[in-house]
Amino acid sequence: MHTNGTRSELFENLRLELRRGCLAVAVLGQLGTELYGYAIRKALSDQGLAIDENTLYPLLRRLESQGLLVSQWREEDKRNKRFYRISPAGEEVLASLLAEWRQMNSALERILAVPAVSPEEQKQ
């Protein structure tokens, strides 16, 4: 049996796994318009998807190194900021990911719509 501590740790691990792929989709989706790091974080947070800085910036670099984002340093408000935008390749991948996500989401909805059957009911 799980104690409360291990259960919350278990939940946290599963939550992180669940979020990992979704965050990449969210960032790609957000960067249809050019934004810098702090603004990306604010925009995602304002829409209900809080993301840690230590997750966002490495993710941005990874997506850029994979050719899904492009970036450039530019001055704004007298400060140099690195602006990111989705690349054409990123748009294609995003479309495929969204199709995959929608398919998975509808499958999950169907699975979860089926009422749970207890082992006793199964025996009957």
Add this chain to the structure above:
Amino acid sequence: MSNSELINRYLNAVRPWLPRKQQADILAELAEDLQSQIEERESAAGRTLTLDELAAVLKQRGSPLRVASGYLPQERLINPAMLPIYFLVLRVVLLWVLLPILILVSLAPIVQSGHPLAASLRFLAAVWQTPFFVIGIITTIFFLVDRYQDRWVDRWDPRKLPRVPASHPQMQWHNDFAGFAFGSAMAFFWAVTMWHRSAFVLDNGLRIGLVRVWGELYWLILVLTASRAAVNLYCFLRPAWNAARSWIRLALDGVEIAFAMVLLKVPNWVEISGPKVAPADASKLVGLANGAMQLALVSIPVILAFDVYRQGRLLRRAKDGQSAPILTLS
């Protein structure tokens, strides 16, 4: 300390952990993000952040190593799927190969030393690096296997997978028969030849004297050799494995290991003398005979340790139900 200095200290602490080529770029972006965050807080508070508030912001961001770790390549030394076999190999090599070798090498000097504790410590000081060296070699091999496994991991044939062990493994009858024959002969020889004997005298007058311990242990040795022969006979007649059979063998192994260890503490097992043998030659012969005896006594626990391992494995496999078929197709 100023706020600016605190931020620079933080950024400087992150720097050494970052990939060299991207250091400047990552730090510039990190600095910009921190600045944006601080500005927002200052704008909400209507004042400059205090040093404590700024320290709290940095603390919340995470330790320099944690921040940098996100930018580092996610590498592993060994494939997690290989970890069970890695630990198994480590266990087998360390416990069943290295440990018996170390015991074998160390026993004679320790037992013969006048100060066994000091001799043990000297031995440990000389060999303590060996396990680490062995672990290093095994880890390196697994690392290389993990690196190059793509070349062979998918080359497999379901028909060439190892056979599932039979639910009641049949032991090798010739081993048991040989054990019975040898054990019976040994028990017979011991019972007849060694009864009340203190020496063997050869035709040329050479006298091989047996030290007193052999007489004291006469009955114990006879019981042990006869028991071993009886167990081997039982195993030969009932080749199907059962748990009792392993437990009996384990008990006998344990007693014999203890017996060999006790006997090893005896300084000399034979004495040689004769009218035609010079004292120097006699001394050499005694040295040779006792050396051979010592080697024989040391090899007993090592050989028996393998049997202990084998019987333990059989018992564990039976307990885990590993030998039961998983699926039966109708």
